[in-house]
Every structure is written in C-alpha cells, then in structure tokens.
Amino acid sequence: MNKHSVQETNSLYWDTKGNDFLGAIVLPLYGSFVSDEKYQLFGDVSGKKMLEIGCGNGQSLQYHGDRKASELWGIDLSEKQIEKAKQHLTACGLSADLICSPMEEECGIPVDYFDFVYSIYAIGWTTDLEGTFCRIASYLKKDGVFIFSWSHPIHKCVVEEENRFVLNKSYFDESWYLVSPDSCQGELILSDRKLSTYINALAKAGFVIEQMIEETDNELIQLHDDNHNFVKRAKMFPVTFVIKARKL
Numbered sequence: 001m002n003k004h005s006v007q008e009t010n011s012l013y014w015d016t017k018g019n020d021f022l023g024a025i026v027l028p029l030y031g032s033f034v035s036d037e038k039y040q041l042f043g044d045v046s047g048k049k050m051l052e053i054g055c056g057n058g059q060s061l062q063y064h065g066d067r068k069a070s071e072l073w074g075i076d077l078s079e080k081q082i083e084k085a086k087q088h089l090t091a092c093g094l095s096a097d098l099i100c101s102p103m104e105e106e107c108g109i110p111v112d113y114f115d116f117v118y119s120i121y122a123i124g125w126t127t128d129l130e131g132t133f134c135r136i137a138s139y140l141k142k143d144g145v146f147i148f149s150w151s152h153p154i155h156k157c158v159v160e161e162e163n164r165f166v167l168n169k170s171y172f173d174e175s176w177y178l179v180s181p182d183s184c185q186g187e188l189i190l191s192d193r194k195l196s197t198y199i200n201a202l203a204k205a206g207f208v209i210e211q212m213i214e215e216t217d218n219e220l221i222q223l224h225d226d227n228h229n230f231v232k233r234a235k236m237f238p239v240t241f242v243i244k245a246r247k248l
Helices: 003-016 059-065 079-091 129-139 195-204 229-236
Strands: 029-031 049-053 071-076 097-100 114-120 140-151 158-161 164-167 176-179 188-191 207-213 240-247
Touching (some): 029 140, 049 129, 059 079, 114 129, 129 195, 195 207
Parallel strands (some): 049 114
Antiparallel strands (some): 158 164
16 A cells, blocks of 8 residues: 555545535534534533644534634645635634645644644544554643544445345455445545554554444434435444544
C-alpha cells in the first residue's frame, strides 16, 4: 500500500463525486442511528476550542459554532470540501481556520491547544492510524477529549443473501482494497480495521477510553422503513461505532 497513492485517489473522489454518492454524516449524528442528542458525548462546548478531522462541508463545525464554541478549526484531504466548508460557515455567520491536508501529515495545527478533537466518519480514511492518533494527542491539551466515529468493522463483513445475513469476508482482514461506490466511475481505497486496532492505537498514543458506543438507537430506527436493507442490518448488528477518549 502506497499511502500517497491512497491519498490522491481518495482526495480526487471527494473533490469530484464524494457528496453525490457517499453523502455526508454530520453532527448531531455520529453515524447511522447514533446521535449526540441522546449520548451527549461533547457536553457543554461553550468557550471551547474545537478541531475537526475530516471537516467535509462544515456542518459539524456549525453544530459546535451554534453552541458557542470559542474557536473552530478543521482539516480535510479534499480542496473541494474545504471550499464548501468555508462557504457554508460564512453563510452561517461563523469563522473557522480550515486546512487542506492529509490528517497523517504535519500541517501547522497548534499543539497542546484544543479542548476537543473529533472526527465524524473520517478517521478511517487515514493511511497511518497510530501516527494520526499521536498527532491528535499532540493537538489536545492535557485532559483534552478525542471523539470519533466510523463504520463498524463487522458491518463490512456481512452481506444479505436470500433474506439472511452471512459473513462474506474475514473480520481479521485489514488489507487495503479498491471500491467504486457509484458502480460506474470513480474509485476509493479503503481498509477495514478491527476494533482492537483502534483501541490499541489509542492506548499507544496516550489516550484512555471513557466510552464506546455500538448500539443502534431504537428511537431513530423507528423513523425508517423496516424493510429497508440498512435498517434490517442495524437491527441485527452494529453499523457504526463511536469512541470517546481522553488524553492522559
């Protein structure tokens, strides 16, 4: 796996097709059927300095700006997403420091500065999980909080066949693979990491886990059609996981 090739492939996709085919998961949602309105992982952010990893179109930054965070910062791999975030936040009367860069690399973000670093369905794009977590730890003040969500790895191992869910790949397989989400043109490169890989990387970076969520919120799921494939999946196994960790 060549990390620069992965970054170029994925940034090109987000520059050209990302929002059209992948959509955007933004706060208060951490992912499908998991919401901050229920779990309140951030609590009161008024006066807090916030950094988003993979800020996308800026809507999650707006969520915190509307709740009186004192500073908003964001980093994203895609120039197009950074442009969208700037436009969106300006229209909302908010300002933010936005940086276009891979999350794995040095890009001028201040260290020992932030109260919260968070990532909503973006951390899994990194080509260097341990290095990224170490960088995130360096950005946080002592006792600062890191919150992130991503697709649950078991979700990526299961397919539906003849009205039954069956395993179609090994949970332990973390190799990188090519996928075309729109089934016609445009490609992404992804890796499905085990939960233990995330947890061990957090520990190595000096974090202690305070909370992990992998439940499906029944109140949210009741708002959707029971026969929808994604709803059926979410009733059987987790499709999203969320971790809240604190820098020691």
